[in-house]
Amino acid sequence: MSKNLVIVESPAKAKTIEKFLGEDFIVKSSFGHVRDLSKKTISIDIENNFTPQYEISPDKVKTVNELKKLAKAANIVWLASDEDREGEAISWHLMEALDLKEEKVKRIVFNEITKTAITHAVENPRTIDINLVNAQQARRVLDRLVGYELSPVLWKKVKPALSAGRVQSVAVRLIVEREEEIRNFTTTSFYKIVGIFDVKTATISAELSKRFEKKEDAIRFLNDCIKAIFTIADVETKPAKKSPAPPFTTSTLQQEASRKLGFPVAKTMVVAQQLYESGFITYMRTDSVNLSNLALSMAKEEVEKLYGSDYVKVRKYTTKTKGAQEAHEAIRPTYFNNQNINGDASQKRLYDLIWKRTIASQMSDALLEKTNITIDIDNRSENFVAKGEIIKFDGFLKVYLESNDDEDEENQKGLLPPVKKGEKLVLNECTATQSFTQHPARYTEASLVKKLEELGIGRPSTYAPTISTIQKREYVVKEDRDGLIRKFDLITLKNNKINEAEKTEKTGFEKAKLFPTDIGSVVNKFLVQNFESILNYNFTAEVEKEFDEIAEGALVWNEMISEFYKPFHETVEKTLKESERVKGERLLGVDPKTNKNIYVKIGRFGAMAQIGDTQSEEKPKFAGLKKGQSIDSITLDDALSLFDLPRISGIFEELEMTVAIGRFGPYIRHDSKFYSLTKNDDPYDVSEERCIEIIKAKRITDFAKNELSQHFPKNLGEYEKNDVVVSIGKFGPYITHNKSNFPVAKSQDLLALTLEEAIEYIQGKKKKTSEKALKEFSENPEVKILSGRYGAYIKIGKDNYKITGEKEAKDLTLADCLNIALESGKAPKKTSRKAPAKTAAKKTTKASTAKTTAKKK
DNA sequence: CAGTGAGCGAGCTTCCGCTTGACTT
Numbered sequence: 001m002s003k004n005l006v007i008v009e010s011p012a013k014a015k016t017i018e019k020f021l022g023e024d025f026i027v028k029s030s031f032g033h034v035r036d037l038s039k040k041t042i043s044i045d046i047e048n049n050f051t052p053q054y055e056i057s058p059d060k061v062k063t064v065n066e067l068k069k070l071a072k073a074a075n076i077v078w079l080a081s082d083e084d085r086e087g088e089a090i091s092w093h094l095m096e097a098l099d100l101k102e103e104k105v106k107r108i109v110f111n112e113i114t115k116t117a118i119t120h121a122v123e124n125p126r127t128i129d130i131n132l133v134n135a136q137q138a139r140r141v142l143d144r145l146v147g148y149e150l151s152p153v154l155w156k157k158v159k160p161a162l163s164a165g166r167v168q169s170v171a172v173r174l175i176v177e178r179e180e181e182i183r184n185f186t187t188t189s190f191y192k193i194v195g196i197f198d199v200k201t202a203t204i205s206a207e208l209s210k211r212f213e214k215k216e217d218a219i220r221f222l223n224d225c226i227k228a229i230f231t232i233a234d235v236e237t238k239p240a241k242k243s244p245a246p247p248f249t250t251s252t253l254q255q256e257a258s259r260k261l262g263f264p265v266a267k268t269m270v271v272a273q274q275l276y277e278s279g280f281i282t283y284m285r286t287d288s289v290n291l292s293n294l295a296l297s298m299a300k301e302e303v304e305k306l307y308g309s310d311y312v313k314v315r316k317y318t319t320k321t322k323g324a325q326e327a328h329e330a331i332r333p334t335y336f337n338n339q340n341i342n343g344d345a346s347q348k349r350l351y352d353l354i355w356k357r358t359i360a361s362q363m364s365d366a367l368l369e370k371t372n373i374t375i376d377i378d379n380r381s382e383n384f385v386a387k388g389e390i391i392k393f394d395g396f397l398k399v400y401l402e403s404n405d406d407e408d409e410e411n412q413k414g415l416l417p418p419v420k421k422g423e424k425l426v427l428n429e430c431t432a433t434q435s436f437t438q439h440p441a442r443y444t445e446a447s448l449v450k451k452l453e454e455l456g457i458g459r460p461s462t463y464a465p466t467i468s469t470i471q472k473r474e475y476v477v478k479e480d481r482d483g484l485i486r487k488f489d490l491i492t493l494k495n496n497k498i499n500e501a502e503k504t505e506k507t508g509f510e511k512a513k514l515f516p517t518d519i520g521s522v523v524n525k526f527l528v529q530n531f532e533s534i535l536n537y538n539f540t541a542e543v544e545k546e547f548d549e550i551a552e553g554a555l556v557w558n559e560m561i562s563e564f565y566k567p568f569h570e571t572v573e574k575t576l577k578e579s580e581r582v583k584g585e586r587l588l589g590v591d592p593k594t595n596k597n598i599y600v601k602i603g604r605f606g607a608m609a610q611i612g613d614t615q616s617e618e619k620p621k622f623a624g625l626k627k628g629q630s631i632d633s634i635t636l637d638d639a640l641s642l643f644d645l646p647r648i649s650g651i652f653e654e655l656e657m658t659v660a661i662g663r664f665g666p667y668i669r670h671d672s673k674f675y676s677l678t679k680n681d682d683p684y685d686v687s688e689e690r691c692i693e694i695i696k697a698k699r700i701t702d703f704a705k706n707e708l709s710q711h712f713p714k715n716l717g718e719y720e721k722n723d724v725v726v727s728i729g730k731f732g733p734y735i736t737h738n739k740s741n742f743p744v745a746k747s748q749d750l751l752a753l754t755l756e757e758a759i760e761y762i763q764g765k766k767k768k769t770s771e772k773a774l775k776e777f778s779e780n781p782e783v784k785i786l787s788g789r790y791g792a793y794i795k796i797g798k799d800n801y802k803i804t805g806e807k808e809a810k811d812l813t814l815a816d817c818l819n820i821a822l823e824s825g826k827a828p829k830k831t832s833r834k835a836p837a838k839t840a841a842k843k844t845t846k847a848s849t850a851k852t853t854a855k856k857k
Numbered sequence: 858c859a860g861t862g863a864g865c866g867a868g869c870t871t872c873c874g875c876t877t878g879a880c881t882t
Contacts, residue, residue, distance in 0.1 A: 009875065009876060010875095010876065010877085011876085011877075011878095012877095029876080029877090030875090030876080031875085031876045031877055031878085032874080032875030032876030032877080033874070033875045033876075034875095036874090036875095037872090039871085039872095059877090059878090059879090060876095081875085082875085085874095086874060086875055087875080089874095089875090090875065090876095136874090139873080139874085140872095140873075140874080142872095142873095143872050143873045143874085144871095144872055144873080145872085146872065146873095147871060147872020147873075148871060148872060149871095149872095150871085150872085151870075151871035151872075152870085152871075154871085155869095155870065155871085160869080160870060161869080161870040161871080162870080162871080163870080163871045163872070164871080164872080165871080165872045165873070166872075166873075167872085167873065168872085168873090273877090277877095285875090285876090458873085458874095459873080459874060459875090461873095461874055461875060461876080462873065462874060462875095465873090465874090466873090601862095603861080603862040604861065604862060605861060605862070608861095608862060610862075614862090614863050615863090619863080620862085620863080621862095622860080622861080622862045623860090623862095624860095624861095624862090645860095646860085660859080660860070661859095661860075662858080662859035662860060663858070663859060663860075663861075664858060664859065665859095667859060669859080674858080674859055676859095727882075728882085729881085729882030733882095734881095734882060736882090741880090741881075741882065743880080743881090743882090
């Protein structure tokens with residue numbers, strides 16, 4: 001038995017460290033926190049100094065028992081969790097959960113995983129810092145109090161199963177308020193003047209220093225230009241430089257992967273985790289831009305080797321982010337000489353990004369020369385300005401340039417032809433282009449993370465989960481939205497003639513942006529009205545200050561919590577008692593048929609329309625709003641058409657088919673049986689043919705299932721004196737042998753399964769691949785999207801296809817999947833020809849209805 | 858599984874931060 005047990009947070013880290021510490025050490029992982037407040041109740045004894053009631057987290061019982069056993073056998077237990085608030089608490093909880101005696105425990109910390117760092121840590125152990133632990137307890141208790149007292153208020157006053165919290169509610173607020181800003185934004189237009197001047201064989205493009213609000217003024221200016229003399233008034237050149245961006249943190253990695261690779265934040269984290277587990281990169285959840293000395297020297301060596309010593313500049317970055325705890329290094333390649341790695345496309349692309357960003361961060365500045373040429377106009381007070389920029393030395397730009405969020409492409413500045421002051425120029429062409437002011441940009445997942453980080457809200461480990469929580473609660477949706485066609489004036493002066501033209505451009509197209517839902521807006525309004533102090537953008541920063549004081553021993557944690565809780569709880573009670581239920585109700589108008597009022601509002605199950613008043617004798621009628629409709633913008637006609645269900649979609653086998661929406665989505669009812677519609681079928685206009693197709697398809701699959709199940713359980717024979725039995729259970733087919741079960745691959749032809757093959761499953765030679773379907777299509781159950789060890793792939797029958805193209809796996813339609821298979825050249829032609837034709841036809845009808853409703857609005 | 862939305866009331870929902878691997882019938 002080992003004399004020394006080292007406990008770290010992550011198993012990958014445990015593996016690496018074990019190599020550095022000889023045979024006397026065994027290194028294990030706690031998998032993060034092992035104890036927490038029970039989820040069932042608030043689990044805080046409020047009356048008794050806010051004493052937390054911890055339990056071993058259900059999914060950690062096994063881990064804790066194993067660690068307990070190992071700790072008992074060891075002489076010394078080294079607690080090596082991260083050097084931050086949460087890490088300190090993990091160590092403390094381990095002491096409690098494992099029943100460790102103080103004299104047997106040593107607390108060590110290191111923030112880089114190198115032999116020297118670890119040896120140094122082992123030589124300098126300390127004891128647990130209880131103040132830091134208390135700061136964590138205060139954080140934990142405060143979050144629980146806020147979350148578990150605020151959420152029930154929403155259940156009573158808005159809708160059941162909603163949630164509120166210090167982090168998520170502020171994230172929602174940001175999105176709701178941005179949408180309000182956009183709604184209140186008034187677009188104005190102006191005329192931007194650009195002149196093209198001839199200089200010997202070259203041209204200079206220059207913008208006028210003034211923009212005109214009125215069209216007449218722009219035309220007047222162009223008219224003046226006909227007679228004007230243009231003289232170079234000034235040529236100014238000055239050197240400039242650009243510096244590389246610091247290495248990646250979780251937040252900046254998410255932003256760049258979103259901008260450069262189009263990854264949602266969750267995908268970035270999954271791929272980064274895979275790279276980490278393969279040993280290609282350092283830890284991916286970090287707020288630090290720091291690089292270890294080892295990393296610095298490796299990077300320096302690599303830059304020198306690839307680009308020469310002129311390109312080397314060793315840089316130490318320091319973290320300025322609010323509330324950063326810096327328990328880890330920045331995200332970087334573990335070995336810089338791995339310029340490329342083995343892996344799937346996503347892994348390669350993300351790794352490439354990390355490699356370039358880190359290498360560039362250790363390279364010299366780019367040296368530029370900026371030139372400004374000012375051109376005077378003799379009959380006007382304004383002047384033209386041409387801006388040029390040339391790169392004298394590329395430096396880090398050889399490798400990597402950070403993108404930014406602005407959608408306008410950087411105006412291309414290049415080399416300007418040599419000109420002298422006083423030189424006269426000929427105006428070749430001049431244009432006045434009508435441009436429009438832009439409303440503030442909607443948040444993407446990544447730009448929301450950036451904003452949260454700026455406000456010091458949330459942590460690297462929670463950015464991606466927070467974004468998914470607010471979508472799961474249906475406070476916000478991530479959507480693409482079509483833009484509008486907009487007209488603009490283009491006035492051109494050429495050959496002394498002015499020509500006016502009206503052009504069109506597409507504007508306002510949104511890709512993967514976050515939009516608030518009705519529920520999101522209503523909940524936000526309610527929370528801001530009643531709990532402003534918690535929804536305040538500075539709330540986290542303020543309590544963080546107090547947590548820091550607790551960590552320094554200057555403040556007692558239960559007293560801080562008590563100060564917070566008294567007024568907070570009072571507000572909760574007051575709101576429960578005094579506040580009305582909020583419904584976000586809007587009176588749309590009157591139903592022309594019945595003369596009754598039509599309302600839209602939030603019901604127990606989301607946004608809905610209502611015909612008739614609740615107080616009236618006759619019961620009102622209700623209908624849920626469709627996806628994409630909102631209380632704010634729905635029209636009376638659209639609301640009325642919601643009551644078209646249930647409707648009879650046609651006749652099949654002499655019986656009516658009724659289409660309606662139930663608790664589990666839209667369905668067809670036929671011969672008192674139910675058939676679900678797919679996501680792509682619109683219950684309001686699904687055709688008779690399509691309904692019949694769905695019914696027939698269900699019958700076929702049901703029949704196949706019944707046929708198959710008649711043959712099972714089936715005894716295949718004996719192996720090692722025990723029966724080998726194949727059965728079909730809840731989780732798919734499996735083989736029972738000697739009281740053990742072995743799952744069978746879904747691709748396995750069950751009827752053809754032989755005893756020999758079954759034995760291979762028992763011996764583990766054949767295994768059920770982890771088939772988790774990301775997406776299935778009920779139109780064609782043969783086609784599935786599965787998630788493999790390295791990303792998603794399409795499975796059609798027994799064949800697998802790699803996903804190509806730009807779309808995310810979960811956004812692929814059946815038609816997309818079939819196209820990918822067809823393009824790969826090995827697709828079965830029969831099944832694919834039929835299905836995509838139908839989906840394509842359906843799509844076009846859907847698109848056209850969407851357009852007409854858009855017009856109505 | 859297959860219309861809940863009023864109102865009654867049982868019993869359910871919920872937070873933020875650390876970390877990954879389950880393994881059934």
